[in-house]
Amino acid sequence: MELASKYNPRAVEEKWYSYWLEKRLFHSEPDQREPYTVVIPPPNVTGVLHMGHMLNNTIQDVLVRRARMQGKNACWVPGTDHASIATEAKVVKMLAEKGIDKRSLTRDEFMEHAWQWKEQYGGIILKQLRRLGASCDWERTAFTMDPERYESVIRVFVDLYNKGLIYRGVRMVNWDPQALTAVSDEEVVYKESHSKLFYLRYRVEGEERYIVVATTRPETILGDTAVCVHPDDDRYQWLRGKRVVVPGVGRSVPVIMDEYVDREFGTGALKITPAHDINDYNLGLKYGLESIDIFNDNGTLNGAVGQNPVPAEKEAAQRYAGLDRFACRKQIMKDLEEAGLVEKVEDYTNKVGHSERTDAVIEPKLSAQWFVRMEGLAKRALEVVENDTIHFHPAKFKNTYRHWLENIKDWCISRQLWWGQRIPAWYFMLDGRQETVVAASHDEAARLAAEKFGYTGELRQDEDVLDTWFSSWLWPISLFDGIRHPGNPEISYYYPTADLITAPDIIFFWVARMIMAGEEYMNEVPFRNVYFTGIVRDKLGRKMSKQLGNSPDPIELIEKYGADGVRMGMLLTAPAGNDLPFDEAICEQGRNFSNKLWNALRLVTGWQVDGEAAQSPANATAVKWMEQRMAQVLEEVERDFGQYRLSEALMASYKLAWDDFCSWYLEMVKPAHGEPIDRATYEATLNLFTRLMLMLHPFMPFVTEEIWHTLQCIGKSEAEQKAIMESQSIMTQAMPTASAYDQRLLEEFDTAREVIAAVRNLRGSRGLSPKEQLAVSYMAGDERFRVDRFEGIIRKLGNISSIDATNEKPTGAISFMIGTTECFVPMSQNVDREAELQKLRADLQYAEGFLQSVMKKLSNEKFVNGAPAAVIERERNKQRDAETKIAALKAQIEALQA
RNA sequence: GGGAGUAUAGCUCAGCUGGUUCAGAGCGCCUGCCUUACAAGCAGGAGGUCACUGGUUCGAACCCUGUUACUCCCACCA
Numbered sequence: 001m002e003l004a005s006k007y008n009p010r011a012v013e014e015k016w017y018s019y020w021l022e023k024r025l026f027h028s029e030p031d032q033r034e035p036y037t038v039v040i041p042p043p044n045v046t047g048v049l050h051m052g053h054m055l056n057n058t059i060q061d062v063l064v065r066r067a068r069m070q071g072k073n074a075c076w077v078p079g080t081d082h083a084s085i086a087t088e089a090k091v092v093k094m095l096a097e098k099g100i101d102k103r104s105l106t107r108d109e110f111m112e113h114a115w116q117w118k119e120q121y122g123g124i125i126l127k128q129l130r131r132l133g134a135s136c137d138w139e140r141t142a143f144t145m146d147p148e149r150y151e152s153v154i155r156v157f158v159d160l161y162n163k164g165l166i167y168r169g170v171r172m173v174n175w176d177p178q179a180l181t182a183v184s185d186e187e188v189v190y191k192e193s194h195s196k197l198f199y200l201r202y203r204v205e206g207e208e209r210y211i212v213v214a215t216t217r218p219e220t221i222l223g224d225t226a227v228c229v230h231p232d233d234d235r236y237q238w239l240r241g242k243r244v245v246v247p248g249v250g251r252s253v254p255v256i257m258d259e260y261v262d263r264e265f266g267t268g269a270l271k272i273t274p275a276h277d278i279n280d281y282n283l284g285l286k287y288g289l290e291s292i293d294i295f296n297d298n299g300t301l302n303g304a305v306g307q308n309p310v311p312a313e314k315e316a317a318q319r320y321a322g323l324d325r326f327a328c329r330k331q332i333m334k335d336l337e338e339a340g341l342v343e344k345v346e347d348y349t350n351k352v353g354h355s356e357r358t359d360a361v362i363e364p365k366l367s368a369q370w371f372v373r374m375e376g377l378a379k380r381a382l383e384v385v386e387n388d389t390i391h392f393h394p395a396k397f398k399n400t401y402r403h404w405l406e407n408i409k410d411w412c413i414s415r416q417l418w419w420g421q422r423i424p425a426w427y428f429m430l431d432g433r434q435e436t437v438v439a440a441s442h443d444e445a446a447r448l449a450a451e452k453f454g455y456t457g458e459l460r461q462d463e464d465v466l467d468t469w470f471s472s473w474l475w476p477i478s479l480f481d482g483i484r485h486p487g488n489p490e491i492s493y494y495y496p497t498a499d500l501i502t503a504p505d506i507i508f509f510w511v512a513r514m515i516m517a518g519e520e521y522m523n524e525v526p527f528r529n530v531y532f533t534g535i536v537r538d539k540l541g542r543k544m545s546k547q548l549g550n551s552p553d554p555i556e557l558i559e560k561y562g563a564d565g566v567r568m569g570m571l572l573t574a575p576a577g578n579d580l581p582f583d584e585a586i587c588e589q590g591r592n593f594s595n596k597l598w599n600a601l602r603l604v605t606g607w608q609v610d611g612e613a614a615q616s617p618a619n620a621t622a623v624k625w626m627e628q629r630m631a632q633v634l635e636e637v638e639r640d641f642g643q644y645r646l647s648e649a650l651m652a653s654y655k656l657a658w659d660d661f662c663s664w665y666l667e668m669v670k671p672a673h674g675e676p677i678d679r680a681t682y683e684a685t686l687n688l689f690t691r692l693m694l695m696l697h698p699f700m701p702f703v704t705e706e707i708w709h710t711l712q713c714i715g716k717s718e719a720e721q722k723a724i725m726e727s728q729s730i731m732t733q734a735m736p737t738a739s740a741y742d743q744r745l746l747e748e749f750d751t752a753r754e755v756i757a758a759v760r761n762l763r764g765s766r767g768l769s770p771k772e773q774l775a776v777s778y779m780a781g782d783e784r785f786r787v788d789r790f791e792g793i794i795r796k797l798g799n800i801s802s803i804d805a806t807n808e809k810p811t812g813a814i815s816f817m818i819g820t821t822e823c824f825v826p827m828s829q830n831v832d833r834e835a836e837l838q839k840l841r842a843d844l845q846y847a848e849g850f851l852q853s854v855m856k857k858l859s860n861e862k863f864v865n866g867a868p869a870a871v872i873e874r875e876r877n878k879q880r881d882a883e884t885k886i887a888a889l890k891a892q893i894e895a896l897q898a
Numbered sequence: 899g900g901g902a903g904u905a906u907a908g909c910u911c912a913g914c915u916g917g918u919u920c921a922g923a924g925c926g927c928c929u930g931c932c933u934u935a936c937a938a939g940c941a942g943g944a945g946g947u948c949a950c951u952g953g954u955u956c957g958a959a960c961c962c963u964g965u966u967a968c969u970c971c972c973a974c975c976a
Contacts, residue, residue: 005936190973197976215976262975270976279974350975364974399902400971407972504970539909541969572924573910579969581910589925592938599936606935648912651924666935673934757942764930764942771933863956871917871957878918 007598009562028075030493036067079142084420152483177299178360199343214266420465473513564700565590610676618792631741752790780805
């Protein structure tokens with residue numbers, strides 16, 4: 001079989017992914033084995049794969065594939081999130097493009113469009129994940145709004161309501177005027193913005209004096225119902241008990257005094273708009289101020305002026321009715337300036353809250369919403385992280401987590417949308433009062449109303465849906481139907497899951513709340529470990545975003561470098577919790593590595609085998625050494641995985657494959673051109689290569705499967721090959737495990753390697769051809785210089801005719817030091833004496849300096865008395881070695897000078 | 899305003915309990931090589947006052963003070 005000299009990922013990847021699917025190798029059912037469960041952080045159903053997903057899912061796949069090969073029953077459950085705000089916004093936009101206004105549709109009609117949209121575009125992202133090689137159990141693909149999950153969410157709502165953990169209340173909430181819904185505190189993103197600070201003049205009623213108030217939002221003066229100053233502020237004592245007139249509006253409002261005011265800010269006077277600022281709202285409550293809501297839900301002005309309007313005021317407010325809040329701001333400032341009521345305008349930088357999903361500027365708004373009481377839930381969720389029942393990687397996120405949970409506020413879970421789980425609360429009027437019943441279905445609600453209130457009339461269901469996170473917090477439970485059927489075989493087997501891989505920005509949204517739900521509904525944590533990935537940035541350190549256009553298309557990357565190449569690129573730059581500056585060039589390294597492995601395969605498959613030939617001692621040593629080296633790296637890799645240091649595990653495996661196996665081992669055993677290889681070495685090589693593929697498989701699933709299969713087929717009959725192709729996969733092989741290794745052999749190899757490198761270096765610096773054979777001798781007598789076992793290998797790789805011990809230095813030879821042993825290469829041509837002397841003198845100077853620093857330590861009485869014996873012994877060894885080396889160098893210099 | 903983190907080679911990062919893994923790795927760079935697996939390659943090489951400062955110690959990249967610079971999170975300063 002002839003193999004191309006370049007590895008072609010495309011054909012291979014497609015072939016093996018279908019093969020895995022067809023053999024159902026990703027599928028899991030509960031059995032006797034130890035479970036290893038991972039639930040995917042469900043991407044937005046209408047989302048498209050971006051680099052963050054690539055990183056996140058590569059890591060999950062590495063862990064899942066490794067666990068599977070370790071004999072665990074690995075189950076990676078995929079799915080998507082209905083993402084209510086984002087998806088509804090997309091559907092509304094799509095409808096608008098078709099000329100359909102959402103408001104012209106009934107709820108049912110809208111939902112039909114939304115489901116259609118979901119069917120059409122939903123799950124693209126899951127298809128894309130297959131290109132990456134993700135070994136998810138696709139048969140378990142779930143959706144946060146499919147019937148099982150929907151019902152689970154409703155049940156949990158009813159249950160928490162009955163436990164008194166859910167309540168409805170009128171609160172100041174974060175209003176998204178674009179999505180027309182309330183959002184939770186966590187969904188508000190504060191962005192620095194350059195705005196203006198406007199200084200407005202409020203006339204004191206009945207006087208011609210003015211008080212100046214600074215504000216960033218002049219349009220809200222329409223809702224002003226007081227002005228507030230600090231009670232101890234000397235500048236404003238004269239205002240006590242007075243009233244002032246809101247500029248432009250003409251409304252008379254009281255001056256109140258409260259310590260809340262920061263005297264240093266602006267003029268030390270604050271205007272109070274209870275309907276549109278959370279602090280003002282609190283002050284309004286405290287002083288019984290009127291609250292005037294001046295905005296419509298979509299952020300336009302409503303023309304309201306509060307109670308007892310005077311005609312002039314009414315007119316003033318009506319002038320702005322229907323204007324957008326920002327247009328209104330401009331207009332009001334223009335009007336006030338014309339009226340001479342603006343003192344000054346300053347540039348000002350502040351943080352403005354934006355909606356996470358729509359990016360609209362958030363408007364604080366008073367409205368009736370549903371909340372979850374967090375106090376008790378938070379306490380338990382904090383405990384399990386504090387006592388390390390759940391481990392965070394890296395651990396620093398414990399601090400962030402603790403801080404949030406210790407300062408937690410109730411969770412606003414109602415959203416004024418249609419796309420989502422509709423809140424199962426029903427209202428009805430009884431004796432002029434609104435009553436509420438909460439139940440999983442209309443029938444149940446009717447029964448409750450009759451039972452509790454004796455009411456049998458019409459019920460009206462709450463129009464709102466639940467926050468998306470109110471369904472995703474159940475994900476690890478609801479995926480196994482543990483809410484509807486507690487204790488079922490699936491939930492009992494797969495829960496708790498093993499590892500959660502997610503980005504740190506959803507630690508509050510999702511991680512913390514899953515822990516709460518786990519504690520509340522399973523009485524058990526939802527996962528043992530949380531691995532926080534970094535955020536993928538571009539190579540300039542900027543976040544990837546559509547606007548900047550700095551986000552590469554993952555699928556294009558895969559086409560260019562192969563899935564294995566891209567996976568490796570992601571992993572190499574991604575230590576846990578560190579942001580990774582992504583540079584496409586790093587995928588090239590991954591692609592090159594695939595190619596390197598591929599070419600090693602080409603080499604090995606090209607070998608002729610001589611079944612009769614005996615294994616040379618050199619080959620025997622080579623095999624022995626590679627075995628030891630592999631055992632050593634396996635130990636390292638296991639340690640790295642234990643600490644979730646995936647980059648390091650990959651790098652160690654990479655070096656084992658490239659440096660140790662390809663550059664050293666294969667070169668050691670490679671037969672001369674046209675010569676066959678002995679069977680023992682050949683089989684050992686195939687075996688080592690196979691194990692290497694197993695080690696690399698979790699990182700690079702495709703190329704390793706391809707190579708593994710080829711290796712399996714070598715020397716087999718056609719029928720056997722067919723059987724292998726049809727029934728086997730690297731995926732289900734056992735991962736090699738660490739074992740004891742011969743440290744001494746590894747050290748001897750290091751010496752051999754140094755000798756070979758020194759000879760190669762010598763050739764390079766003296767312009768000697770690699771083809772010219774050289775003889776090497778070395779000073780006998782140093783215990784640590786052992787080259788017997790590697791002699792044949794040294795000769796082969798260094799193109800050396802002989803390597804012998806000697807008791808006196810040969811004349812006319814160049815020498816070099818390996819440790820403290822002097823080695824010689826006799827030169828046929830004349831040696832450049834000056835150049836050699838210069839080199840030797842430089843070495844001597846360095847050695848003497850080194851000795852001096854060692855002596856300084858050893859002559860320090862405090863050191864000799866204070867340091868542990870082992871450390872002192874080490875220093876004495878250094879001293880001896882340095883002295884030997886200096887003596888040798890001096891002798892060499894002398895010999896040259898003679 | 900509060901809290902957390904980071905600073906080591908041109909870049910990205912290791913460096914665990916202070917001492918032979920002590921100044922490392924990968925990439926990049928430089929110099930030779932198309933040597934019959936691979937130029938997506940081979941061989942060799944150069945690169946660092948461990949941010950700065952003071953201290954503890956026989957001994958500091960590592961522990962402590964302070965300074966500087968970045969990053970992230972939280973918070974109602976209009």
